[in-house]
Amino acid sequence: MTDHPSSASDARRAAVALLDKVLGEGLLLSECQTQILERLEPADRARAQRLALQVLRALERADRVLAKHLRKPPALHVRNALRLGTVELCSGGAAHGVVNDIVNLVARHRRHGQLKGLVNAVLRKVATEGPGEWAKLRVPRLPKWLRAPLVQAWGSDAMLAIEAAHYKGAPLDLSAKPGADLAALEGAMTPTGSLRLQEAGQVSALPGYEQGAWWVQDAAAALPAQLLNAARGERVLDLCAAPGGKTLQMAASGAQVTAVDISENRLARLQENLTRTGLSATVVAGDVFEQKGQYDAVLLDAPCSATGTIRRHPDLPHAKDGAGFGGLIELQAQMLAHAWGLVRPGGRLVYCTCSLLPDEGECQVEDMLEMFPGARIGDRLKSLSGIDPSWITEEGGLRLRPDYWAEIGGMDGFYMAELVKAEV
Numbered sequence: 001m002t003d004h005p006s007s008a009s010d011a012r013r014a015a016v017a018l019l020d021k022v023l024g025e026g027l028l029l030s031e032c033q034t035q036i037l038e039r040l041e042p043a044d045r046a047r048a049q050r051l052a053l054q055v056l057r058a059l060e061r062a063d064r065v066l067a068k069h070l071r072k073p074p075a076l077h078v079r080n081a082l083r084l085g086t087v088e089l090c091s092g093g094a095a096h097g098v099v100n101d102i103v104n105l106v107a108r109h110r111r112h113g114q115l116k117g118l119v120n121a122v123l124r125k126v127a128t129e130g131p132g133e134w135a136k137l138r139v140p141r142l143p144k145w146l147r148a149p150l151v152q153a154w155g156s157d158a159m160l161a162i163e164a165a166h167y168k169g170a171p172l173d174l175s176a177k178p179g180a181d182l183a184a185l186e187g188a189m190t191p192t193g194s195l196r197l198q199e200a201g202q203v204s205a206l207p208g209y210e211q212g213a214w215w216v217q218d219a220a221a222a223l224p225a226q227l228l229n230a231a232r233g234e235r236v237l238d239l240c241a242a243p244g245g246k247t248l249q250m251a252a253s254g255a256q257v258t259a260v261d262i263s264e265n266r267l268a269r270l271q272e273n274l275t276r277t278g279l280s281a282t283v284v285a286g287d288v289f290e291q292k293g294q295y296d297a298v299l300l301d302a303p304c305s306a307t308g309t310i311r312r313h314p315d316l317p318h319a320k321d322g323a324g325f326g327g328l329i330e331l332q333a334q335m336l337a338h339a340w341g342l343v344r345p346g347g348r349l350v351y352c353t354c355s356l357l358p359d360e361g362e363c364q365v366e367d368m369l370e371m372f373p374g375a376r377i378g379d380r381l382k383s384l385s386g387i388d389p390s391w392i393t394e395e396g397g398l399r400l401r402p403d404y405w406a407e408i409g410g411m412d413g414f415y416m417a418e419l420v421k422a423e424v
């Protein structure tokens with residue numbers, strides 16, 4: 001691809017700024033990208049994001065290649081510029097353009113400008129030796145703080161397969177309105193009924209976007225609403241609903257959905273999604289713990305570590321260190337207990353999290369079944385199509401991992417369970 005030179009440089013500069021925030025300040029891309037990318041043209045914005053994601057996925061490999069050419073690691077900003085250059089050069093980037101741009105980027109830096117000679121020398125070596133070494137390097141591993149509990153939960157072989165899935169990234173999955181014509185989209189149906197596009201490009205330019213025929217939702221994330229199976233006319237409470245993928249699914253099935261979330265910003269996206277798709281739900285800005293009443297069905301998609309989404313969010317393991325996870329686990333247990341009180345006798349609740357940690361999934365449901373004798377696991381899971389029986393857990397939930405469906409592009413890590421309340 002040929003670019004206007006300044007446009008490629010702007011994207012690279014922004015990508016390094018994003019890396020500085022994630023790797024230096026522990027921010028997630030979602031917490032810093034609006035500010036850094038706002039002045040870029042849409043195409044450069046997309047390119048900067050793509051580059052930052054590519055570097056974060058390949059960070060360990062880039063550092064291994066660079067270690068051979070550096071006596072000691074330079075300041076973080078320079079290291080991030082070198083990492084970007086290395087990843088681009090080792091994935092087929094044209095040496096001249098990449099090296100020039102990265103050298104200029106460092107040269108213009110107030111404090112690190114004097115390191116431009118070093119950057120030039122290192123990247124020229126990487127340009128000749130790096131691409132050959134790259135493919136021989138191991139698939140990047142998760143940092144220890146996250147790897148250790150995941151190895152304990154799923155074993156070493158599964159861990160390697162999960163890391164391979166993280167490194168590959170994710171295809172684009174769509175959930176469609178019933179009866180929507182998807183023929184113009186070049187995709188294939190997953191076994192569970194999502195439409196999967198391997199090379200999607202700009203989402204808003206895809207056929208059917210304007211008409212609201214579909215919405216973006218990972219195939220795994222589409223399963224909790226399938227498990228709840230809301231029927232036309234049922235009163236359904238969607239707790240922690242924004243940006244609303246599951247709300248849309250349940251509204252599309254004709255249920256009367258009340259969608260609750262504490263974040264006004266995220267609810268604005270939910271409202272946009274409802275408007276674009278022409279679906280309706282009652283939208284409530286509020287806290288789970290303030291909700292009252294009795295519903296036929298409740299879906300609780302609790303806030304969690306989001307460790308199941310690393311394929312699409314490779315910033316997470318680098319920005320976080322697990323410090324807040326204990327508080328999240330406590331919050332999930334409290335939310336689950338409150339949500340259970342909102343289910344009418346004979347009604348049902350689906351609990352789910354996009355986490356790979358059993359403490360946020362299997363363990364929550366085991367504790368819940370012990371604490372509430374009127375709760376039992378429902379039967380619906382057995383009739384969902386495309387589910388491998390080995391994904392069903394001891395307590396009766398569904399465990400999904402990024403290494404499942406490896407041959408068609410994986411899926412997000414997720415946990416979900418259907419709990420049915422006894423009639424009184």
Ligand SMILES: C[S@@+](CC[C@H](N)C(=O)[O-])C[C@H]1O[C@@H](n2cnc3c(N)ncnc32)[C@H](O)[C@@H]1O
Nearest residue numbers: 240241242243244245246261262263287288301
């Ligand atoms: C996993 S996300 C939900 C994703 C959503 N269900 C979907 O399918 O698009 C978790 C959500 O919980 C919300 N949240 C966190 N604490 C909350 C609380 N105390 N009350 C209500 N919502 C809360 C967050 O704002 C966030 O949108």
